[in-house]
Amino acid sequence: MAVSGSASDPQRRPVVVLYERIADAIHDGTYPPGSTLPSEPRLATELGVSRPALREALLLLQEDGLLTVRRGVGRTVNDQPPRRGFEQIQPLEEQLSAGGAPLRVRALLRTVEEPTDFTTQHLHAPARAELRFWESLLTGDGAAALSQEWAAADDVLERAHPAFAGALRTAGSAERISMLAVLAGASRGVPLTAHSGVTATSLGQRRGAQLDRPADTPAVLITQVVRAGDIPIMAAKHMLPTGAPALSVVQSG
CATH class of the missing domain: 1.10.10.10 (Winged helix-like DNA-binding domain superfamily/Winged helix DNA-binding domain)
Known part of the structure; x- marks a missing residue:
């Protein structure tokens, strides 16, 4: 064959x-x-x-x-061939589901917005650029996490990979999938890399209301930037409050 x-x-x-x-x-x-x-x-x-x-x-x-x-x-x-390097960048819902019950993605917001300080810094987005913003609630077995994801502008996405912008447009109304899951699925043959930062914090008023938890609930804030080659294509903030599924952290040297 x-x-x-x-x-x-x-x-x-x-x-x-x-x-x-x-x-x-x-x-x-x-x-x-x-x-x-x-x-x-x-x-x-x-x-x-x-x-x-x-x-x-x-x-x-x-x-x-x-x-x-x-x-x-x-x-x-091999009976269970491992994923290749670029496939090991997993959407948060898959990482948090490892070894436990699957988490479900529920869309809270799917919109387009102008750059913020965060996206200007990490996506190098110019003023007045139009960036897709997805906010999702990840739930399962009573635990919940909050995910906010921004995609680079369409012209940047198309320069990184012709399939990226189209995949996000097609999935724009999807309520049960994360932005990273869409980009990873469209990345065939294009290696993705990422770096993340981890900070201890508390939920705050707005996120506490979204997660139905007190504002002073301790949480871990993960910031993530995903690149195709040297082009940043997505930036995200993930909020994991106390009680959320464990997330493995691997350090490379």
Whole structure:
């Protein structure tokens, strides 16, 4: 069975493009968990690539835990292949649901607004730019968190990836999905990176009312900026009050 793939970006290393084509085939079920990949000569022919490039891509897939080499069998797809790097940027509702009951996204507000100090700083938005703003309540098993997300202007989104602006326009009235979930879903082949800040605070009057908690309830405020390459495409504030599901924090050095 041949692996399909879109035209590659000429500025990206062929091995990286090849890695992503095979990883896509694994994640979309072309090569399901437990299946064995074709032999190197056959796979190289199907993909129209050199064997050295294919071998390097396969080694990277093994290192990342998508494939395992079995003596006498060949390369097999792992039963639970991990997500690739850019897919590991998860929407807050998915992170908070890890190991527990799924959280539901309920839209509080879906609108367009001019830049604030926060979005000017993190999205470099010029004055009078039109930025999508989504405010959502994340609920499950009595726990709740509040999420506020701003997208960069459409021309910036389209420069980062042609699919981003259209995906947000299509999902503009969706009430059960977060902005990051939409962007992550549209990011196919475009690595996303992010950085976050964590601050101890209290809910305050407005957020307390939204979460039906006292204004002085202790909370963690997470600020997040997501980039496609060097272009910031989304900025967010997430408020997790006492009693919200635990959020894992990983430090890299």
